[in-house]
């Protein structure tokens with residue numbers, strides 16, 4: 546097996562960001578009508594922003610280069626210095642955006658410990674600061690669905706409604722980091738159109754499971770998006786003939802959503818295979834396309850990853866002894882079979 550594996554394409558399970566555009570997506574990109582989007586003259590960008598907003602029951606959208614940018618712009622628009630954002634302690638907006646909340650917004654964070662990244666309405670309510678000169682002013686609740694560090698976990702609709710009601714009662718804005726919101730929608734059967742009722746802003750990544758090469762879109766009310774457009778400009782995110790990449794996002798919204806169920810099925814199968822391996826101590830039950838698992842202490846993580854690499858399979862370390870596998874558009878059933886075989890081979894090495 547290892548002798549031949551150099552001839553086989555690499556199976557990259559590090560992230561769902563690694564996908565390459567398909568010929569059909571590239572054709573859609575090449576055919577896109579474009580204009581200067583800083584002058585608001587790019588028809589394809591406008592189509593993408595409008596289509597995404599309509600899908601989530603919101604008025605307007607803002608196309609940006611990355612999900613980090615859409616999240617950080619939203620947080621800046623909802624807060625001001627001396628205010629505070631409530632989020633989970635492993636939230637992407639806090640942990641993996643370079644401390645951007647402090648840098649861009651001068652805001653404080655109230656970090657809560659969730660259940661696989663999910664907060665409850667009671668936790669959120671308890672974290673709201675009372676009026677007191679010593680405290681920052683709580684302004685925003687930021688949730689993540691699916692939750693990345695929680696292993697692709699999904700919120701129930703009831704919990705989203707309950708958190709939204711707490712936020713509204715206390716006058717807080719509600720942001721969703723929906724980098725993988727379509728995975729959550731496909732897994733739970735929730736309706737995207739309802740999300741505009743429980744969030745004031747939503748960030749959606751087009752370059753994760755949806756398979757576009759670049760781009761995220763921030764959604765909200767028309768007034769909110771007008772405000773965020775200036776923030777995008779000061780961050781250097783105003784793009785010109787961006788319709789070429791927006792076309793990939795439109796293509797992804799129209800063609801690559803329902804197939805996420807295949808990624809989820811493959812993630813579940815990988816979790817079952819991992820549970821049978823003697824070197825695996827624990828596997829978080831995959832709810833969507835992320836499989837997070839912990840190796841036995843006797844199995845060094847670096848050696849495990851190297852063993853996989855020798856079989857042409859890439860994965861990422863996710864903390865001491867923790868590994869993450871991500872299924873996506875470029876991993877089919879034949880690829881899955883190769884990963885399963887490699888997991889058995891690695892077992893023989895350890």
Ligand SMILES: *Cc1c(COP(=O)(O)O)cnc(C)c1O
Pocket residue numbers: 610611612613614616637638689691692693722724725750753761
């Ligand atoms: C990937 C991701 C983002 C955005 O990442 P970019 O690489 O900046 O596009 C935001 N939130 C979550 C939960 C993510 O997984």
